[in-house]
Amino acid sequence: MSVTVIRHKRRKRVAFYVTAEGVELRIPARLPQRVVDAILRDHADWIEARLAAIPKASRLPEDRLLYQGDAVPLIRSGSARSFTYDGQTFRCPEQWDETALRDAYEAWLRTKAVGHVTERASRYERLLRVRASNVRIGHQKTRWGSCSSKGAISINVRLMLAPPEVLDYVIAHEWCHLVHFDHSKAFWEAVASVYPNVAWAKDWLRQNGHTLRI
Structure with missing residues (x-):
C-alpha cells in the first residue's frame, strides 16, 4: 500500500x-x-x-506527442536546432535525450497556454464582469486550476494536452470563482451559464485526466 x-x-x-x-x-x-x-x-x-x-495511462509511441487531444507526430531531425511545431508535426534535434525534449516540450506548451488562457479568459471576464488579479500557468500535481481569495488564478499546463473544450471548461470554472468563491449552487449555475457542457467536461477529466502527462 x-x-x-x-x-x-x-x-x-x-x-x-x-x-x-x-x-x-x-x-x-x-x-x-x-x-x-x-x-x-x-x-x-x-x-x-x-x-x-486507478487506470494505467497508455504510453504514447516515442514518435508522438500529445497536444490538444491529438497524438502529433514527432520527428527527430539532424538539421533541427530547436523544438518547433508547424501545425501538423513536432520537430526536435536528433541528439536530444528525453530530459531535453521534455523540458522544451513543456516550455512550448506553457507559451501556448499563456496565449490560449488569455484569449479565452477575456471572454469570461466580459460575461461575468470580473477581472483576475494575476494569471499564471502552473504544473500542479492534483489540481487543474485554482483561484485564490485575492483573485489570482493558476491553470495547469497539462490541460494543453486535452481537447480545447476541456481547458475552456477549467478556465470558465476558475473565473466563476471570482464571482462565487465556493462550490455552492450559485457557483455551478454561474459556470453553466457561461459554459454549457459542464457534465461532459467533468466526465472527460475523470476518465482521461490521468493520461495528461508531459
Whole structure:
C-alpha cells in the first residue's frame, strides 16, 4: 500500500484524494503521527481498492506527442536546432535525450497556454464582469486550476494536452470563482451559464485526466 501524506498549515480536516499517481492523505500540519498511522490502518482496505482501480495511462509511441487531444507526430531531425511545431508535426534535434525534449516540450506548451488562457479568459471576464488579479500557468500535481481569495488564478499546463473544450471548461470554472468563491449552487449555475457542457467536461477529466502527462 502506497499513500502520500501531505500536511497543510491551513487544513482543519483529514481527507483522502485519489490522483493519477495514487492516493493522497491530506491532513492538518500538527496532526500527531500516531493518529495518521491509525487512519491509514483503518482505511487500508479502502486504499488498496482505490489503488487497484486507478487506470494505467497508455504510453504514447516515442514518435508522438500529445497536444490538444491529438497524438502529433514527432520527428527527430539532424538539421533541427530547436523544438518547433508547424501545425501538423513536432520537430526536435536528433541528439536530444528525453530530459531535453521534455523540458522544451513543456516550455512550448506553457507559451501556448499563456496565449490560449488569455484569449479565452477575456471572454469570461466580459460575461461575468470580473477581472483576475494575476494569471499564471502552473504544473500542479492534483489540481487543474485554482483561484485564490485575492483573485489570482493558476491553470495547469497539462490541460494543453486535452481537447480545447476541456481547458475552456477549467478556465470558465476558475473565473466563476471570482464571482462565487465556493462550490455552492450559485457557483455551478454561474459556470453553466457561461459554459454549457459542464457534465461532459467533468466526465472527460475523470476518465482521461490521468493520461495528461508531459
